[in-house]
Amino acid sequence: MPIKLFPNLRLLNPPLSATRFPSMNLKPSVNSSRAIPAFRRIFPFKLKYLGLPTRVNSQQQQQQQLGLRKLSTRPFRPAASSEFGRRGSRAGEIRGSKNLIDDEAELSDWVSDLRTDSFHSNKRFSKDDDVSDFRKGSGRENRGSYSMKRRRKSDSDDSYDSSRRGNRNSVNSFSRNNISNNTSRFSRRSNSELEAGNVGRKTRFSNDDENDVGEERRRGMSGIRDLLSEEVSDNDDDDDDSVLRNNARSLIGLDKENGGMSVAISSPGKHDSFMSESRFDQCSISALSLKGIKDAGYEKMTIVQEATLPVLLKGKDVLAKAKTGTGKTVAFLLPSIEVVIKSPPVDRDQKRPPILVLVICPTRELATQAATEASTLLKYHPSIGVQVVIGGDSWAMFVFSRIQNSQILVATPGRLRDHIENTAGFATRLMGVKVLVLDEADHLLDMGFRKDIEKIIAAVPKQRQTLLFSATVPEEVRQMHLVAPLDLHFPLLYVLLREHVADNPEYKVLVFCTTAMVTRMVADLLGELKLNVREIHSRKPQSYRTRVSDEFRKSKGLILVTSDVSARGVDYPDVTLVIQVGLPSDREQYIHRLGRTGRKGKEGQGILLLAPWEEFFLSTIKDLPILKAPVPSVDPDTKKKVERALSHVEMKNKEAAYQAWLGYYNSNKKVGRDKYKLVELANEYSRSMGLDNPPAIPKLVLGKMGLRNIPGLRSK
Numbered sequence: 134m135p136i137k138l139f140p141n142l143r144l145l146n147p148p149l150s151a152t153r154f155p156s157m158n159l160k161p162s163v164n165s166s167r168a169i170p171a172f173r174r175i176f177p178f179k180l181k182y183l184g185l186p187t188r189v190n191s192q193q194q195q196q197q198q199l200g201l202r203k204l205s206t207r208p209f210r211p212a213a214s215s216e217f218g219r220r221g222s223r224a225g226e227i228r229g230s231k232n233l234i235d236d237e238a239e240l241s242d243w244v245s246d247l248r249t250d251s252f253h254s255n256k257r258f259s260k261d262d263d264v265s266d267f268r269k270g271s272g273r274e275n276r277g278s279y280s281m282k283r284r285r286k287s288d289s290d291d292s293y294d295s296s297r298r299g300n301r302n303s304v305n306s307f308s309r310n311n312i313s314n315n316t317s318r319f320s321r322r323s324n325s326e327l328e329a330g331n332v333g334r335k336t337r338f339s340n341d342d343e344n345d346v347g348e349e350r351r352r353g354m355s356g357i358r359d360l361l362s363e364e365v366s367d368n369d370d371d372d373d374d375s376v377l378r379n380n381a382r383s384l385i386g387l388d389k390e391n392g393g394m395s396v397a398i399s400s401p402g403k404h405d406s407f408m409s410e411s412r413f414d415q416c417s418i419s420a421l422s423l424k425g426i427k428d429a430g431y432e433k434m435t436i437v438q439e440a441t442l443p444v445l446l447k448g449k450d451v452l453a454k455a456k457t458g459t460g461k462t463v464a465f466l467l468p469s470i471e472v473v474i475k476s477p478p479v480d481r482d483q484k485r486p487p488i489l490v491l492v493i494c495p496t497r498e499l500a501t502q503a504a505t506e507a508s509t510l511l512k513y514h515p516s517i518g519v520q521v522v523i524g525g526d527s528w529a530m531f532v533f534s535r536i537q538n539s540q541i542l543v544a545t546p547g548r549l550r551d552h553i554e555n556t557a558g559f560a561t562r563l564m565g566v567k568v569l570v571l572d573e574a575d576h577l578l579d580m581g582f583r584k585d586i587e588k589i590i591a592a593v594p595k596q597r598q599t600l601l602f603s604a605t606v607p608e609e610v611r612q613m614h615l616v617a618p619l620d621l622h623f624p625l626l627y628v629l630l631r632e633h634v635a636d637n638p639e640y641k642v643l644v645f646c647t648t649a650m651v652t653r654m655v656a657d658l659l660g661e662l663k664l665n666v667r668e669i670h671s672r673k674p675q676s677y678r679t680r681v682s683d684e685f686r687k688s689k690g691l692i693l694v695t696s697d698v699s700a701r702g703v704d705y706p707d708v709t710l711v712i713q714v715g716l717p718s719d720r721e722q723y724i725h726r727l728g729r730t731g732r733k734g735k736e737g738q739g740i741l742l743l744a745p746w747e748e749f750f751l752s753t754i755k756d757l758p759i760l761k762a763p764v765p766s767v768d769p770d771t772k773k774k775v776e777r778a779l780s781h782v783e784m785k786n787k788e789a790a791y792q793a794w795l796g797y798y799n800s801n802k803k804v805g806r807d808k809y810k811l812v813e814l815a816n817e818y819s820r821s822m823g824l825d826n827p828p829a830i831p832k833l834v835l836g837k838m839g840l841r842n843i844p845g846l847r848s849k
């Protein structure tokens with residue numbers, strides 16, 4: 134049945150900035166005494182970025198004002214043969230010319246993914262939406278972005294046991310099958326072709342899909358359609374293909390009949406920044422909010438804020454994509470706060486005062502961060518409160534302000550659903566929701582969260598404003614990958630960190646590991662090597678996670694070894710380097726992890742460390758500008774030092790890391806396919822931790838992983 138999800142949904146692709154290669158200062162930095170340190174070989178240049186806004190030409194400006202799409206036909210190609218930062222190089226030009234939505238096919242996929250879950254818009258982004266007002270003279274142009282496809286649940290270590298992973302995999306294979314069914318090739322067509330053509334994609338389930346996913350998930354799909362739908366038109370036919378085609382058309386602004394949505398894109402300029410020239414006081418924001426904004430140190434809007442605020446303040450639905458670290462949180466919080474201000478004050482005696490704004494974030498860290506930002510913005514609104522509902526030890530709702538029954542609730546999906554189902558009066562409070570925000574929307578609508586989100590959306594009124602925000606990869610990050618045998622990974626990690634620390638007195642490094650237990654073991658090892666490390670992962674109590682997260686946010690000279698709990702949205706300022714050790718769970722997770730650096734237009738570095746048999750992952754990110762770096766040599770002394778440090782790491786932590794490692798790679802479709810090979814690799818990993826024999830694993834766990842009787846494994 135056709136559905137309309139967000140009748141006023143707008144897809145805004147704000148003119149995102151990226152400082153490009155021609156603007157970089159590419160002088161190699163003065164180095165310490167070492168001849169050619171490994172790190173320097175990987176990142177031969179110190180890059181500086183100019184955050185200068187550029188002027189759009191009048192034609193572009195006009196296009197923006199009209200909300201016209203100007204789609205790039207030039208796909209972005211990484212400068213494979215060129216060095217990363219060759220001044221004025223072709224690579225730079227190509228990067229420079231990369232449109233905001235560079236690969237429209239990806240945009241189409243992304244939109245289709247959302248739309249498959251019944252997103253529907255029937256309103257055109259019109260002139261009176263006055264976004265353009267703020268663009269006049271704003272002096273910057275739209276930028277390219279890598280769009281997102283489907284994601285799996287990020288907190289991989291929360292569920293590293295094989296059974297849950299297996300389950301997620303089948304869910305994932307379902308979504309991927311759907312993606313592969315995409316019949317639209319948006320980028321390959323002109324606008325007129327698109328208008329006339331088939332923009333939708335096939336979503337009928339194949340037999341394989343049905344086998345994979347089963348009837349229950351199919352019900353889930355239609356369930357979410359119904360729940361998300363605002364209106365159901367009687368005379369629409371019930372053919373999946375045509376419904377989804379229509380939805381896609383309207384989402385990308387090509388459905389004339391329904392007055393669909395436009396995507397505002399213009400050609401990029403030479404130098405732009407993530408800041409716009411528009412000030413917050415140019416928007417119709419209350420004086421007290423403006424005071425709060427000022428105290429927070431914000432004067433001008435970021436590009437994404439400039440693009441979305443005027444529309445949101447008019448009460449429209451918005452779907453916005455912007456690069457990581459460009460101020461999306463404020464973009465959705467400010468208009469939400471304004472809605473609360475305009476609502477009748479909460480009666481103190483009311484038993485179940487309504488929640489007016491519901492913000493859903495995929496991780497606890499992100500939720501806490503959004504609530505903190507909200508309380509900052511609410512400084513001069515003492516009668517408005519923020520509460521947080523997140524998973525963890527406590528069922529308590531953390532109150533971020535003096536108000537007990539706050540009007541703004543920030544939550545993670547699972548715990549929120551628990552409250553809806555089990556806390557008396559909670560569902561009644563949710564009936565007051567006027568604004569629903571999905572932060573990291575594409576992720577939240579992925580299958581991993583689907584059931585929770587269905588429940589939540591069923592619990593809030595259909596008449597509401599809906600804000601969907603999603604992230605794209607920043608381009609200020611120099612990205613490299615290293616491919617080296619597993620037994621070199623720990624020494625290499627040490628070498629890379631040691632040199633980065635030596636070269637950057639204000640270093641702030643994130644080391645991403647595959648699972649919680651691997652994270653713990655790596656943190657132990659680096660601690661033994663006398664590096665200043667902290668660890669964060671889902672096996673740590675929430676209070677500890679919050680404390681460490683706060684410490685890392687404020688610190689310089691610290692390395693945070695982390696699982697994917699820190700992958701998305703967490704705003705750690707000035708992260709100088711992100712190292713990813715081992716296979717990221719997927720392309721999006723890789724991008725999000727990387728997005729923890731290069732924030733707010735600053736420079737950042739990223740290294741992905743893979744074993745040769747993990748190299749296949751690179752094909753999923755081949756459109757990103759990631760160069761292969763030479764493997765630094767590890768001298769025998771360093772090797773010995775690492776071995777010694779490994780011998781001091783607690784045995785039980787190494788055993789747990791081995792088991793977790795096995796579980797993680799077992800759940801990977803590619804690596805886990807050949808169980809014999811998998812076990813060989815796991816035992817190689819075990820040796821890399823300095824263990825002579827692979828640790829024994831409980832029979833039950835082996836059974837769950839489907840690894841009983843595989844030679845090379847020891848059971849207990």
Ligand SMILES: Nc1ncnc2c1ncn2[C@@H]1O[C@H](COP(=O)(O)OP(=O)(O)OP(=O)(O)O)[C@@H](O)[C@H]1O
Nearest residue numbers: 431433434435457458459460461462463604702704
């Ligand atoms: N108008 C502004 N001026 C200056 N700084 C701002 C402004 N708005 C937000 N910031 C700051 O920018 C940083 C990044 O913001 P935020 O975390 O919201 O980015 P994001 O786009 O949500 O990133 P991610 O996609 O990783 O979640 C924060 O430190 C925030 O305080």
